[in-house]
Amino acid sequence: xxxxxxxxxxxxxxxxxxxxxxxxxxxxxxxxxxxxxxxxxxxxxxxxxxxxxxxxxxxxxxxxxxxxxxxxxxxxxxxxxxxxxxxxxxxxxxxxxxxxxxxxxxxxxxxxxx
Amino acid sequence: xxxxxxxxxxxxxxxxxxxxxxxxxxxxxxxxxxxxxxxxxxxxxxxxxxxxxxxxxxxxxxxxxxxxxxxxxxxxxxxxxxxxxxxxxxxxxxxxxxxxxxxxxxxxxxx
Numbered sequence: 001x002x003x004x005x006x007x008x009x010x011x012x013x014x015x016x017x018x019x020x021x022x023x024x025x026x027x028x029x030x031x032x033x034x035x036x037x038x039x040x041x042x043x044x045x046x047x048x049x050x051x052x053x054x055x056x057x058x059x060x061x062x063x064x065x066x067x068x069x070x071x072x073x074x075x076x077x078x079x080x081x082x083x084x085x086x087x088x089x090x091x092x093x094x095x096x097x098x099x100x101x102x103x104x105x106x107x108x109x110x111x112x113x114x
Numbered sequence: 115x116x117x118x119x120x121x122x123x124x125x126x127x128x129x130x131x132x133x134x135x136x137x138x139x140x141x142x143x144x145x146x147x148x149x150x151x152x153x154x155x156x157x158x159x160x161x162x163x164x165x166x167x168x169x170x171x172x173x174x175x176x177x178x179x180x181x182x183x184x185x186x187x188x189x190x191x192x193x194x195x196x197x198x199x200x201x202x203x204x205x206x207x208x209x210x211x212x213x214x215x216x217x218x219x220x221x222x223x224x225x
Contacts, residue, residue, distance in 0.1 A: 038157075041203070041221075042218065042219075043205055043216035043217060043218050043219055044157060044205070044216050045216070046213050046214075049213075087156075087157065100162070100170075101147070101159040101162055101170055101172070102147075102149075102157075102159060102214060103159065104156045104157040104158070105156060106155070106156040107156065
């Protein structure tokens with residue numbers, strides 16, 4: 001089983017749509033969870049951390065279900081500029097990033113169209 | 115806003131040659147990392163570095179690879195004898211105790 005598994009997509013959605021991405025992880029000892037965004041041939045950039053209580057940042061909502069080892073990202077009111085690959089990322093360390101390796105999923109490609 | 119920088123942006127080399135990829139992490143960060151991404155594949159961890167020594171490495175990071183922090187600002191990845199399969203985008207990252215910030219990457223092409 002892959003350490004971090006995502007549907008590769010692509011998800012083609014019209015502007016204004018709501019889209020949801022899911023991710024599962026295999027290591028139950030994982031402690032920190034993130035969604036990164038990667039534009040074509042660019043570096044990954046942190047979109048948001050994911051907490052057990054769920055968290056929201058503007059149009060983006062992330063949820064974590066530790067029991068099911070499942071992470072989700074919801075994007076509301078999609079913009080053309082949201083077109084990118086969304087990477088589910090897991091860190092087994094207790095600290096959110098310090099000194100611990102990040103394990104990436106293969107990413108889910110989103111294309112927002114007019 | 116502080117950022118991680120990497121040079122060169124693109125490196126072309128012949129199989130068997132040595133390459134050094136360079137990174138300047140964010141100045142007050144303590145942890146440094148190299149990741150790679152083969153075209154069309156996921157980002158993979160190579161190595162983490164703290165307090166002037168390797169803190170963790172992956173199975174990809176064999177004895178052909180080495181890292182060094184030669185001075186107070188640079189962090190380098192050396193591949194001693196490149197193989198075709200080393201062709202990839204190599205990302206440097208640095209962090210304090212939270213978010214890892216990634217550099218723009220060096221695209222390595224081995225011919």
